[in-house]
Amino acid sequence: MNLRDKLRAVGGPVRAPAEPRPETAADCRHLSEIRPLTEFPGAEELTGETLSLMTEKEIPPRLDPRKILYLDTETTGLGGAGSVAFLVGMGYLTDRGFEVHQFLMRDYPEEPYLLRHVAAGLEKFDALCTFNGSTFDLPLLESRLLMNRMDRGCLRLPHLDLLHLCRRLWKLRLGRCNLGRLEEVILGKPREDDLPGSEVPQRYFTYLKTGQESLLTDVLDHNAQDIASLCVLLNHMADLYLHPEKIAFSEDVYSMGRALEKTRHREEARRCYALARPGKMGTEASRALAVSYRRGGDREEAARVWREMIARRQGGAEPYIELAKYEEHVRRNPAEALRLTEQALSLLSEPSLENGEAVQALKNEVQYRHQRLRRRLKERNA
């Protein structure tokens, strides 16, 4: 039995042999299209300052919106050294509109050409925008450049990963934040006849075997649409950051407040919390607002919010405890502090559905405070 027969016996039968392929050209395939600017409202007005509301990354304040590159890859697998980006799409704004350039390797030998186009493209821009690029597209491109012994410096652009930025805003309300869902729910434009991402690798492998380029039409469309959506989504988010009052959902405004705190925009965050207070995230927003004031050293404003919370019966015992601290340490009014502590204790004694241990720990802490205040008052009266 020769090795070939043994392999068949061990590994199972094989398929029909592949069609012979023509020799490949000295470049990869390059496709481009231009989409009208009207599809990208606000894209030309986007500024570095607005972006710096959204991300803590270093963004040049005078960033030209035309210097942002929107990038998305289609790959043969989910990672590891054997996964290849066979299609890389790059979009950017020009006078003519939103240009999308797609580089497709028609076979593996074209990969170096594709990578050279990508590297050359990246060189011309000041910022990069992707969806989940920090964990997927960029490490994959880095790996491909390395495997082709090419310089990886081109990937070191300031990078906006929209997956992370969108999660900050919409995870609370939507849960999962994949691009399709965001297009549908946030942009109100559900995609039709789209090729599911999970089918992309198999399409490409079949194309490799048969050479039928028409198999890739759906893949190319899917990729171009992803890139356009990146730009639309980024600008939609920028608009919301500038005008949080436009946001319809209390969860989203509250989430934006939290996001703004991450990027250290305290004033803007407070504005969001204030906007969210009447809605269903009222308690969380009020609490976040009070904490924000306290952290900023504005104890009076914080106390005002805590008092409002008490008036609105929000936040359980916490506002009482926080006010008690304020009365004791800022106003030097232990009698009032004691009274608030007693109220907190009585609230904590009510039956609760919350975690018993955490409630008990809090209760112990308040009781300790209560005793200390009583001792202090007694000493003062004595």
Place this chain on the structure above:
Amino acid sequence: MNAAQLADQLRRDNHFMKDVTRWEVLPARPARTLPFPAGMDERLKAVLAKKGIHQLYTHQTHSMEATARGEDVTVVTPTASGKTMCYNLPVLSEILKNPDARALYLFPTKALSADQVSELYEMIEMAGVDIKTYTYDGDTPAAARKAVRQAGHIVVTNPDMLHSGILPHHTKWVKLFENLRFIVIDEIHTYRGVFGSNLANVLRRLLRLCDFYGSHPRFILCSATIANPEELAETLIGRPVTLIDDNGAPMGERHFVFYNPPVVNRQLGIRQGAVPVTRAISGMLLKNGIQAITFARSRLTVEVLTRYLKDMVRDPLGNAGRVRGYRGGYLPRERREIERGLRAGQIDAVVSTNALELGIDIGALDACVMCGYPGTIASAWQQAGRAGRRQGTSLVFFVASSAAIDQYIVNHPDYFLKKSPENALLNPNNLYILLSHFKCAAFELPFGEEDGFGNAPGARELKEYLEEAGILHRAEGRYHWSAEDFPASEISLRSASSENFIIIDITDPAHHRVVGEMDRFTAPMLLHENAIYMHEGRQFQVEKLDFDACKAFIRSVETGYYTDADLNINLSLLDVEKEEQSFGGGTAALGEIKVTALVTMFKKIRFDTHETLGFGHVRLPETDMHTTAMWWTVPDRVVAMFPSDRLKNGMMGIANLLRIVCPLYLMCAPTDIAVVYQVKSPITDRPTLILYDNCPGGIGLSEKAFGMRDILLGRALQVAADCSCEFGCPSCVGPAGEVGEDGKKTAMRILKEMMP
């Protein structure tokens, strides 16, 4: 009483000595040292001086010198001989000279890696240098992984992690691959069979990537004593090695006591259990304040013995804490605490599974008690090596169980004491294993037209086959991975076939847990419905075997029986590789066969008496396996000597003897080989005795058996002759109920005819 005094007393105790089959004294051995090798880093010398070391043992200096000459080395020395210095010193010297240099350490288990890292840390800290040592395994937090990849000078991991976590993601490990100077593999004797065959291929992949990144690492391998360390090492890494086995560490006098518990039922050949005897011996050591380790084969026995010893010394002062159990399943923190307690002498007795057999540092103890034979000579020596101070007397007791293999050892102590005859075997070219790793390699880096895969044969055919199968895509002379799968996730290094059955314990309905896996060729035999499956000394019954989903569901039970599946095996010949005339007029051959297995029924067999309690039916599909085999045809003259029934009984007896002898000489588990006798074999069309590798593709056992076939038959005859039974028992030809009253006699006569 100290160990020497106890030894004297026992030797005068006739009651004890009547069951001792051998008392061997190994004389003390002085230290042999050499100065530090020329050019050794001053900082390292200073660290060693702080530890009170001013000279090195011969094997340590020699391995430093050999690595400095750029050779790949294999160090073979016993436990506690300062083996780790043989690799730590060359590696640290290299990194001190060149701060970019990297080293990769491979240990077979996680516990062992933890121990080695702490020892390295200590040396690095004492030297006050910036050498980063990290463990990279399943427990490494995701946040720390990046630092390990970027900055780790010494990356400590295991073969499984290297295979599935590092090699397929090599582009994240550029620093490591570009600067890899040393690959250290400790405990290489554990890499035999399927595990070793897999590791050899993982190393082929690793070296291929090193080539891509332009590094040329050297190997430092360490092994316990086995018959063929050089062959094992060279097969693993695919290139020649320098053997260093001049152990220079001193050793005090050592007494080896082989103890065979007395026979309590002569007819059935039943002996007193090994556990109560072990309990008595370990108890005696404990009472005399002799620090000892007791090895038991199952976790359950460990617990039983631990409890007994604890009860013996339990008092209000908490002395029960001087006795500890140690086994897999204990938390790492608890294990570390026990290890420290042993080193510091706060623990007098520890009862362990083979978890403590590998190189974990617990210092040297005064005595070791082995409750049963651990399976291989190498393990037995490693366990014995736990006792033995550099000065003073130490004691090792081997307590035999009634298992055939234990009885062989206790009646042939020379087999253990003389040069180890075990061969650690592996077969990197097992086609199933090779093909799986070849795929992984293609995923990691495309193959060029002329590229080989280490020293594997048939790289061209493999590439072409995978191209035809649509897994590789060929373009301009390169073969690119073009499938969606992640090939490394399809192989488990510890078994040969990619489709493993997982075993799920459903005893607790709220908490199903996976307790193990088994390859698809063994599963029908051991995991058919209603089979009793033993796991960690506990009994489970298989409730359901989902053949298509490759899952077996088991539930904890307590029964007085075990099950034995009746395997209907059909063998067919694929290829004859070698055929030779054998003694007595028959032929002996080596080749490839197809094994078709069908399980139709099983027997319930009572423990102890081995009587059959009942039968059950099994409905499962057939399974196919290609593997290597060797076979003997029975000489015509022998066929003519006996009526056909007697011949069959005798040959079945020989098959049983070979099942006992082969694992000893081939260093494999009894389940790794199968021996069958066929009256009219489809392979030869004649009465034939066939031995085959019980694993798809084979792992080299049949080849080795073919080479030493006369020795195996000779040993088989010796086992039968030395066995005290009259008409056969499970420890030799099998019980008379199976091979007939004259089975033993016939087997011995045939063997004499078939041997020179």
